Amino acid sequence: MTEVVGLRDALIGQIDACAGGAVARAGIDGDAVDGVVPGVVAEPATPEAAAAVLGWASEHGRSVVVRGGGTKLGWGAPAGSIDVLLSTRGLGAVEAHRHGDLTATVQAGAVLADVNAALAVHRQWLPLDPPHAERATIGGIVAANDSGPRRQRHGAPRDLIIGMTLARADGVTAKSGGIVVKNVAGYDLARLLTGSFGCLGVILTATFKLAPAAEASRTVRVTLSEAGRIDRVAGALLAGGSTPTAVELAWPPAAVLVRFESAAAGAAALAEQAAALARDAGGAADVLAEADEAEAWRRHEARVFEGEGTIVKLVVLPSDLSATLAWLDEASRARSIECALAGRAGLGVLYLRLAGPVPAQASLVRALRERLDPGRGSAVIRQAEGELRSLVDVWGPLGDGFPLMRQVKRRFDPGRILNPGRGPGGL
Amino acid sequence: MPVNAQFLAELERVVGPDGLVRDEGELSTYESDGLVSHRSRPRAAVLPETAEQVQAVVRLCHRDRVPFVARGQGTGLSAGALPHPDGVLIVMTRMNRVLDVDIPNQRITVEPGIMNLEVTRRVAPDGYYYAPDPSSQVICSIGGNVAENSGGAHCLKYGFTVHHVVGVEAVLADGETVHLGGPALDSPGLDLLGVLVGSEGTLAVVTKVVLRLLRRPESVRTLLAAFDSTDGAGNAVSDVIAAGIIPAAIEMMDRTTIRAAEAAVSPGFPDAEAVLIVELDGPGPEVAAQFEQIEAICDRNRGWGVQVARDEDQRARIWRGRKAAFAAMGRVAPSYYVQDGVIPRSTLPEVLRRIRDLEKRSGLTIGNVFHAGDGNLHPLVCYDDAVEGQAELAEEVATEILSYCLDAGGSLTGEHGIGADKACHMPKMFDEADLATMRLLRLAFDPADICNPDKLLPTPRLCGEVPGPYRAHPAEAAGLAHRL
């Protein structure tokens, strides 16, 4: 025992020496990632020190798991042993807000809500609204390419990122892109790292294009007696020239939330117009503002994202929405599974919450995947207890591009020290 | 292994006699892209008609380590499609079919040789369009757009090619075919599609592309205003952004380019130091409200000669003036050199001042036309080939302008790409570690280095052994990290 402690203290000493300050400590139960307590936790306060920790780890062949807000470390494959947990909590600065250029450079450990509070001074924001914005970090959001309802208008992190500095597994720091919104010089490594779940490098800072904050917001809530009408309602709302910032589906019972954000008079007029369209398409619609609106959105997010349990990210073509809901209804009943769903009706990106016997959940995920051809949809387990993750692969098929992804991983992290096994397809 | 008679015979077996060009004279058609100062002749060119043929050609090249370069319509402005002298040029123009139109899901699947504008033509009757609109849209291919991550006047609001490509089929350097992305979003796995777009044909040959279509906006309004200085116009642009408005486009032209456009296509622009073209689109009421704000901003910044397009014809006339700007320079100078640097928009006045000083010092006329909303400059350095040394001077001047862009925190290129033209400038923007990291990606895709080699990244063959200015990383300088 004392030997183990002695060894660990030696490692801590080495890491501190490399990073040029006290950044490392012993891991404790509260640091557990997916039930695995890391040997050492390193929390560097500068990007340089973070890179140095990686340099040390690769030299000594130590595995590193990166943690931002730690809100979704239960995703991906179950963790093996973890030598070093690299926390980005010390990297929380908004390095630059160039409001005249509508861009900002932010360190990876900054929490999204804090970043947006800072940008609000100039009535701008980083237009991302993933779940748990008050805890999720920029690095974690970018590493997961996570987004929320406003993706309909503003896109996902991969659409907003214009530059990045990253630390490679070997500790070398590199940058890609820059601080200008239009730039095609060199390979776009920022996009490569976006959605890589920390398996190719550690994001140190990211630069984004921003959006002006909207003056006003209105939301139309449409409830439908039959889920089968979803396609028609969503289709009618999107085919009008109204450009909503979000078109969300919730089910069951079937409901659609449509958000308009613009100048005050504009948002209200557009919302009324959309409510009329929705009624014509066979729904009951009301227009929400202010506190009612905020509450409706809070409940919408909570519907899938609050609490433990299984969450599956389900992507289908928008034209398959109704058929998918009908299938889910039947398939979950047949397996005695409870299921709830929320997500982007206009984009076909949905989050599915499952509850019920684990083997039945596994069977449902497998059956769901059988319905989806590569490129035409996917079902990825984003959060689940270990038992489910051992019964069914979390990622599902990755298509004929997977060998190439493996080559990329091999080049960027030949020692496989970075988030080993936790990247897409177990990279 | 060199391209010999046997290799040519094997190529011919794949693409047929009609698909193989080996005659020296005929090959000269393919010597350069839109940047004619770079020329080189390939050993052979093939014109495949199917993805299977592309794959078979690449397999042959891979087997014998023969370099290959894909070519679309050859309108690129960075010598990206410059043939390799020992290699095969794969000309994609015969693969130009529309494979699937899926209006409910706003998708179209095309072969890469199709012209950009043709995509919009196919879906216009349904009320849809393909957003990226390079000025060359009638003459450039979607495959070229994918490779260059091309932009257009409307990318301020709608983004670049990368925001509109959702899937590709591509043949890798070893001849394997991969499918990245697809009609549905978020295919699980690394976003290799995100790096393939903009990789300038150096990672794979794209054989199929799935594009996102947009619904035509309900309302479009276009305004042109004249200013007595580019600073005045620049301030108006800043005020627009500060007001929280993202127009579909904001373009600026200076006196030189206004006059050239006027001489070429008579768009009826005022004779001013600068004009701004501002276009708004979206839902009717929103556009109407913002349009009033734009008019007030122009007014406040002493804009004059305001023209508001009353109908599609007038709008087309304004855009004709803007889109003709490059070609029109031929009216005022025998030759010109187009630069494509980008600056943070807020540094526009300072950078333009430096360009004007340079104009005085060099004695060469420099026209400026640019995407003012996103800081993408297109300085046009005019010169006369007949005057001894002027071509070289023009190139030096253009290079100097790039250094102003980099000083301001900008980029070497906003849409034309690095290609062979600017590969040797890359070390001015990226340090050795950055470039080495980019090389890791290339090695993952093409370890044999046969897919459009000598483009995008500096190589000794292209740039000599002179390494770029070496800058130590802060961690290194502080003694925290060591380069391997």
Ligand SMILES: Cc1cc2nc3c(=O)[nH]c(=O)nc-3n(C[C@H](O)[C@H](O)[C@H](O)COP(=O)(O)OP(=O)(O)OC[C@H]3O[C@@H](n4cnc5c(N)ncnc54)[C@H](O)[C@@H]3O)c2cc1C
């Ligand atoms: C389907 C779904 C389910 C979700 N479930 C939950 C939930 O149950 N509870 C909850 O609180 N939130 C949940 N979220 C929200 C999620 O936590 C946030 O959206 C955010 O993406 C996580 O940021 P984080 O800082 O917490 O990242 P972390 O959870 O710390 O890390 C996320 C991933 O990114 C990597 N990473 C983090 N920082 C970096 C970096 N700087 N460089 C490289 N890689 C890095 C990590 O190694 C890990 O692979 C869910 C989101 C989705 C889409």
Ligand SMILES: Cc1cc2nc3c(=O)[nH]c(=O)nc-3n(C[C@H](O)[C@H](O)[C@H](O)COP(=O)(O)OP(=O)(O)OC[C@H]3O[C@@H](n4cnc5c(N)ncnc54)[C@H](O)[C@@H]3O)c2cc1C
């Ligand atoms: C007058 C004029 C105006 C222009 N205006 C604009 C503008 O507004 N915005 C803008 O962005 N650009 C502009 N351009 C530049 C040019 O039109 C674009 O870069 C265009 O995308 C090139 O398309 P292309 O088919 O001609 O490609 P090419 O020039 O043939 O090739 C360009 C690159 O693409 C690669 N490539 C081509 N096809 C494939 C394929 N199938 N698979 C893999 N790689 C491939 C080539 O290897 C090469 O590296 C302009 C050019 C001209 C001449």
